[in-house]
Amino acid sequence: MRADVEAAKADIEQSIELLRRRLDWDVALRKLDELNARVEDPTLWDKAEEAQAVMRERTRLANQVSAVQSLERDLADAVGYAELADEEGDEALLEEARGQLKAIKDRAARAELEALLSGEADGNDAYVEINAGAGGTESNDWANMLLRMYSRWANDHGMEVDVLEETPGEQAGIKSVTLQVKGTNAYGWLKTEAGVHRLVRISPFDSNARRQTSFASVWVYPVVDDNIEIEINPADVRTDTYRASGAGGQHVNKTDSAVRLTHIPTGIAVACQTQRSQHQNRDQAWKMLKARLYELELEKREAAQAAIEEQKTDIGWGHQIRSYVLQPYQMVKDLRTEVETSDTQAVLDGDLDTFMGASLAQRVGATRGSTLDA
Template sequence: MRERTSLETQIEGITRLERELDDALTLIELGEMEEDEATVTEGEQAIKAVQDEAARLQVETLLSGEADMLDTYIEIHPGAGGTESQDWAEMLLRMYRRWGERRKFKVETLEYQDGDTAGIKSATLQFKGHNAYGWLKTESGVHRLVRISPFDSNARRQTSFASVWVYPVVDDRIQIDVKESDCRIDTYRAQGAGGQHVNTTDSAVRITHIPSGIAVACQQERSQHKNRAKAWEMLRARLYEVELKKREEKANAEAASKTDIGWGHQIRSYVLQPYQLVKDLRTGVSSTAPSDVLDGDLDPFMEASLAQRVYGTEVEVEDID
């Protein structure tokens, strides 16, 4: 039913565009016959609206992967650098939350570990909505920040790194078998909001898949039993995501970016000082408004990286004003 709804939506979009284009052309033709400049202008504006909508639908056609329509998880971890990197990781957390709100996705926090002084040690979000994984899948990698440190009394420039890891929520159609004997299960006390019960009992659960080294954690629920079930679901999703990466023959590069959060593995740089620039190192897309990007304006970066992945070549892009 989900696949059928997706196909129907795509077909309806094309049909609607054809109808709106015909109406706009008819409007222009009538305006020219009656020498009514206002009617001609209205028709031209309608054609521009059709053009913009066609461009949006063209991007949607890039989301045709096996798991693109699924919900998704995002894990964020700071790199080396203590408070600086932990604060940067929290900035990324807010950026993706804001992007999700713009897209009307439902965003839930599954795991959150406060930093030592500021920021976070780790966080896991779940985005629920059509094509959530498809949109976010190219965000996996290391993100680099250059700024004047707010934690340095000498106001020196600081470079920080944080990693983002994106993997799809596995639905009931996909069977992933995981042996419990291959896993280590740890419980610990949750952090953050949730009330006295959450913060004073070992309700949070972390599961480590020993053969692959993959670890997931959940502290969303007050019940350890519910967190354990959610963590198993997250682990199966991570293992499925690894298999998808193997099919794309990119597992080696992805593993390298996961294990080394630093120079040489970043996908995007965010420079706040001495100039203002966000640049994607894979596609060349850039923005001179970092504040907008950090507030969730990520679509141009995602669209370019999706096009590059689908077509397998460098894509021509324009800077974002």
């Protein structure tokens, strides 16, 4: 077998071994069998919340086990093709096998990164808040571009996106939006996007076609289960109701159905306006507030363990995590990891995996070598 094929095979085998060790393979298989047995028990659904937690855990573990098994099967097939091609001197078939091995290697690398998502809430759904910075219409349009970018990323990964609150800009774009992204490891991936995002381009709203710099902030926090206890004193929460903006029909526009909750001790505020009744919006807003306070607690723990809180900044725009330059040249660069690409359109269309992966690896301080040596 050719040397390059042997090298690719060895790299993939090393990734698979790492994944098996991270999963504690034999334990994971036994646990999956237990979860499958519980799912088949009709009495499980007598307690809906417990059943949902079991289903989520089974899905998470089944996906991890399936990913490893799929890598093993596909590696065996690709190596078999390469050996056959080598024996017959079929260069076209050998090149096809090389392409298969490259694709498998890329999948294995992503699976390694996903294995790093071991944080307490990494597997949860996520809330994503996007707020336009100073700059009026230009920044509002940039915030809307980020909304599109994250929605496309989520859809490309089989995740569902719900808009919980949206404040439109006066002329174009949005002033702010809150999304709920539903999918496996949504928070684990999206938490790497928290921070200030900077755009440089020729303004489409400037008749003189001058170059403009715009900012928008992204804040990410996990959706928490009801069984996670977060104590909130109702006396510490101010409730405001107002008329919802944007789409929603006559009912939304004529009643004070939208709800904003402000947690006075921390200054954290959340809002929801997408439900038809004030009661429904209030319930959703309380869930969001609970999630924000939970995320704050996780942040405190993380900051105590490693000084990475500097990756997050407030809406003061004093620091950005990523720059998107469309003029005078094309470049998206992450200022934390130095990862960059000139394919700006792909990034704005939701191709964020390279940036997320690099940031995640840096965030947990993990490399293949340090993990294998552990």
